[in-house]
Each structure stands twice: as structure tokens, then as C-alpha cells.
Amino acid sequence: MTDQTITDAEKAFAPIRAYIDALNSGDVDGVRAAYHFPHVLFNRGRVVHYPTADSFSLGDFLNRVGPDGWVRSSIDSHRVVLSGPQKVHFDVRFTRWRADGSAIGVHHSLYIVTEIDGRWGLQSRSSYG
Template sequence: MKYYTMFCVFLFITTLFVGASFVSDDNSSRGTHDVNEQVKKDVLKVMDDYMNTFNSKDAKAWQLTYHFPHYRLASGKMSVLESATLDSSVFIRLEKSGWHHSKWDHRNIVQGSSDKVHVDTRFSRYRADGSLIGVYESLYIVTKENGKWGVKFRSSYAE
């Protein structure tokens, strides 16, 4: 029985190694920490466009940086934007709190594939005089859908 058990373990391990040899090293659909340079460039451009259109308070251009449905997890609540229905109300609410503009403090791509990238971010909000309102950590998931990159999901510690 001892030899039978050892044989079964050997057979199992051999099967794993043989099976693994048939798996492609192409990370086009699997996440990796070694993200293609063109993908990085495309994703960071979307992130720049996202922040620039947000700061210019251009809701129409801002929504072009999204994919819908779009998901946001913040303050313990999940919100879903089913379609491109962003309007200027978000800017009005922020302006009431003294907000004038935001900027990325960092955007670190932590994982990605040819059609999905996880971006660790931190951004700061500022008043018109340049004084700091707050600093917020977030995770953005940027996806490529129908040939276009866009922000699909945000998990943020901002309110």
C-alpha cells in the first residue's frame, strides 16, 4: 500500500508538470506584473484624460474615459453607472466643499493583461489657492472593450 501511495503521488506530480508544459506563456488574457509597454502607455493616457477632463469639469469628455456599466466602491457603498449619464452635479458637489482641482500623486500599474489593468493610485484634491483638501488612495481597473481603453471600476477611499 505504501508503494501504491508513492506511485499515486508521483503520477499526480508528473501529470501537473506535463499539463503545465501545454499552458501558453502568452499573458494576453492572464494577469501579470510584467505589463506590455504599449498597454502601459495606453492605460496611463486614459488616466491622464480622466483627470484632465475631470479638472476641466467637462462631463461629456469625462464620460468618454469610462466603460459602462461603471462600478465605484467608496464609503462602504457600491454604486453602478449603467450608462453614460454623467453630468455636472459631481462638480457642483465638490465645488461646495471648496474643491478646485485634483492631481495624481502616483499611478502604479500593479498587474495587467492585454485587456485589463489594475492601477494603484493616489490623488489629491486642492482648493483654488492651491491648499490641500485631502489625499486619497484608490484602485482603478482599466479595461479594453471594443478596441478602446476606459475606466471600468474604481475602489476609492474618497467619499
């Protein structure tokens, strides 16, 4: 791996951090800004397609995690699985947390980040969480 590839991977990871930060603060516009659209989610046997920023909301996520007492998520680790000049696949391990500090669960997700028009954004997610 060259230094340039490492730099690109770190730049490519920035939208994932921005996504988690926005998710934790309930900032739907921040989540939308971290994504590229169309955005695709593979989760729990479903494929969800968000063609535009306006088609995305936090409602589905909050309905899924609310009953567990979710208040935030943290990134535990990440690694590059595949990468090219304008696309990076990340294996991301994260934990979901309750307000009392107890962990709801630890999950792995595959996040695909793309560079479009000079901007890195989260294009697709495949998650078991």
C-alpha cells in the same frame, strides 16, 4: 515585464489622465468618454453603478467635494498592481486642491481600465477619497 506590457500599461493609463483632465474642467462628456459603461464606483461604503453614459453626471462628485472648496485634482503617482492583455489595475495616488493652492487631501484609488473593441476606458474605481 516585457516592453509590450509596458506599452500597454501606458496606453491603459491614458483614460485616467483624460478623466482627471475632464473632471478638472467640469467636462461631463469628457469624463464619459474616458469611461467604459457600465461603470462601477466603490466609495464611502456605497457601490454606485452607472449602466450607461447618460446615467452618469458630475453632481454627486461635486456635492461631495464642493464643501471642501475643491477646484482640481492632480495625479501624484501611479503603479500597475495587476495587468493582462485587456485589463490593467492601477494604484493611483492623487491630491485634491483648493483655489488658494492648499491641499484638501491625498488619496489612493484603485482604477480598473479595460480594453473593449480596441479602446481603453476606465471601467471601475474604488476610492477612499
